[in-house]
Amino acid sequence: MPREVLNSIKVHSVKFNPxxxxxxxxxxxxxxxxxxxxxxSAIATLLESxxxxxxxxxxxxxxxxxxxxxxxxxxxxxxxxxxxxxxDQDVGNYERFLHRSLSRVNYxxxxxxxxxxxxxxxxxxxxxxxxxVVPHVPEEVIRRLKxxxxxxxxxxxxxxxxxxxxxxxxxxxxxxxxxxxxxxPDDVINMHVSYLPIPKSVGEMKSKPVQYSIRTLQSTGIxxxxxxxxxxxxxxxxxxxxxxxxxxxxxxxxxxxxxxxSIYEIPLLFxxxxxxxxxxxALRMPKASSSSRFGLTKWEHLARRIxxxxxxxxxxxxxxxxxTGEFILEDSYISVIEAIKHAAWRLNxxxxxxxxxxxxxETSSRAxxxxxxxxxxxxxxxxxxxxxxxxxxxxxxARRRKIPYLGLCYGMQLAVVEFARNVLGKPRAHTEExxxxxxxxVIHILPEQxxxxxxxxxxASMRLGSYECALTNGSLARSLYKKSVIHERHRHRxxxxxxxxxxxxxxxxxxxGVNRERNLAEIVELKNHPFFVGVQFHPEFQSRPLxxxxxxLGLVKAGDGRV
Numbered sequence: 001m002p003r004e005v006l007n008s009i010k011v012h013s014v015k016f017n018p019x020x021x022x023x024x025x026x027x028x029x030x031x032x033x034x035x036x037x038x039x040x041s042a043i044a045t046l047l048e049s050x051x052x053x054x055x056x057x058x059x060x061x062x063x064x065x066x067x068x069x070x071x072x073x074x075x076x077x078x079x080x081x082x083x084x085x086x087x088d089q090d091v092g093n094y095e096r097f098l099h100r101s102l103s104r105v106n107y108x109x110x111x112x113x114x115x116x117x118x119x120x121x122x123x124x125x126x127x128x129x130x131x132x133v134v135p136h137v138p139e140e141v142i143r144r145l146k147x148x149x150x151x152x153x154x155x156x157x158x159x160x161x162x163x164x165x166x167x168x169x170x171x172x173x174x175x176x177x178x179x180x181x182x183x184x185p186d187d188v189i190n191m192h193v194s195y196l197p198i199p200k201s202v203g204e205m206k207s208k209p210v211q212y213s214i215r216t217l218q219s220t221g222i223x224x225x226x227x228x229x230x231x232x233x234x235x236x237x238x239x240x241x242x243x244x245x246x247x248x249x250x251x252x253x254x255x256x257x258x259x260x261x262s263i264y265e266i267p268l269l270f271x272x273x274x275x276x277x278x279x280x281x282a283l284r285m286p287k288a289s290s291s292s293r294f295g296l297t298k299w300e301h302l303a304r305r306i307x308x309x310x311x312x313x314x315x316x317x318x319x320x321x322x323x324t325g326e327f328i329l330e331d332s333y334i335s336v337i338e339a340i341k342h343a344a345w346r347l348n349x350x351x352x353x354x355x356x357x358x359x360x361x362e363t364s365s366r367a368x369x370x371x372x373x374x375x376x377x378x379x380x381x382x383x384x385x386x387x388x389x390x391x392x393x394x395x396x397x398a399r400r401r402k403i404p405y406l407g408l409c410y411g412m413q414l415a416v417v418e419f420a421r422n423v424l425g426k427p428r429a430h431t432e433e434x435x436x437x438x439x440x441x442v443i444h445i446l447p448e449q450x451x452x453x454x455x456x457x458x459x460a461s462m463r464l465g466s467y468e469c470a471l472t473n474g475s476l477a478r479s480l481y482k483k484s485v486i487h488e489r490h491r492h493r494x495x496x497x498x499x500x501x502x503x504x505x506x507x508x509x510x511x512x513g514v515n516r517e518r519n520l521a522e523i524v525e526l527k528n529h530p531f532f533v534g535v536q537f538h539p540e541f542q543s544r545p546l547x548x549x550x551x552x553l554g555l556v557k558a559g560d561g562r563v
């Protein structure tokens with residue numbers, strides 16, 4: 001590459017201070033869905049336990065500007081940050097492990113990067129030079145990583161590069177990795193997460209796929225300092241030696257990452273291999289001057305509790321994302337599932353989650369009877385008409401049979417629809433999302449959302465991010481949160497129609513949470529029911545393994561011993 005091109009790399013970058021911030025790039029090899037996001041989160045947890053300030057950034061190779069327009073059955077859950085960015089589900093993992101909120105600087109896509117480069121070109125910010133894919137696109141990636149470091153005041157930035165090495169899509173992120181390493185070689189390291197299969201016909205763990213994925217990474221100009229070896233069981237010395245010799249990686253820096261019962265054991269697994277100390281040494285970092293908010297002791301207590309709980313709590317999730325198998329379904333609702341686990345473990349219960357296809361309830365009253373087998377029922381967020389009648393029937397069953405119920409976003413809206421139909425006597429009551437001509441639009445679209453939809457402005461245009469909600473004194477919500485004002489995250493276009501609020505409350509559906517700025521109903525609950533709560537927001541996004549969300553704690557506690 002010509003010297004003048006190399007020199008141009010620093011033109012638009014935030015000035016890099018090699019004495020301040022360090023960078024760890026996490027790449028994957030062999031197969032997707034290895035758990036790079038969990039690995040990244042666990043490493044961040046480990047380094048923070050040593051007193052360092054750590055932030056994580058997900059680098060998604062999609063040309064999409066954000067994850068908001070992606071189908072959850074294909075891409076997984078859309079996780080929303082407090083500042084309203086629709087991100088990949090791995091950002092949710094980062095938040096759960098770091099126990100703090102992240103923001104727009106912690107998520108970047110190829111689309112965002114190209115959009116910014118083109119914007120700069122149009123504004124003549126490149127000084128008349130030809131704008132090229134390399135170095136200007138990787139340069140923008142580097143600038144954003146440094147922006148995340150500055151925004152989060154981080155000692156260490158861990159950048160997870162989506163996909164696997166060898167794919168065309170993530171080449172420019174790898175190029176950013178290589179160029180930043182060239183700029184400050186003592187302040188950048190690479191961790192390669194790769195897979196060792198154990199073919200059933202052989203019964204022996206094979207390291208050759210890892211060797212090839214390392215070679216592929218090396219072909220981009222990147223030499224990993226660490227290899228995180230994913231496999232069904234722990235790595236033996238023979239396999240470590242092979243990876244060390246053929247991958248040109250230090251034997252001590254090959255870290256075994258076998259399957260474990262809970263993802264929250266992984267920081268402890270890495271700690272047993274002294275991974276944090278090895279990273280600090282590789283990055284030539286001084287000893288941290290600050291203390292950790294969450295040391296590993298609390299993670300050890302959590303891991304023991306998870307292993308020792310015996311009494312089950314069965315929670316049924318009534319949803320519609322079932323077409324592509326249980327694995328994808330779990331990805332679609334990952335924050336809900338984790339929030340259930342956090343609450344169950346805190347209450348010394350073993351979480352047992354079962355998927356319930358709402359379409360099954362549309363044609364079979366007998367199918368509804370299976371709801372009696374659960375301690376609690378959840379209807380999560382979602383969009384569209386498929387399975388809606390089944391959800392409404394399940395909600396009615398939970399209301400009449402006194403089964404603890406939590407409705408999240410769409411689950412809250414459909415709870416209002418069900419109540420209006422069967423208690424207020426309005427059989428045609430509906431949400432305008434499904435029936436725009438309903439005579440009783442108890443759920444209607446916000447005026448500004450109607451305008452956006454008419455213009456087909458879908459991306460990043462919903463009511464997104466954290467909003468204030470004032471809680472009614474004496475309500476169940478107030479007693480669970482133990483505060484009068486809360487802030488929760490939203491992702492929706494439709495709201496409870498205020499024209500029906502008085503009628504709903506007169507018949508027993510209390511509006512216990514309100515956004516005072518716009519007088520929008522945020523929480524509904526029923527009296528004379530052990531637990532029936534619907535929320536317009538997504539509380540699951542703010543649940544943490546060491547700090548369970550109060551609504552999920554309330555749901556699990558209400559269901560305890562019911563069956």
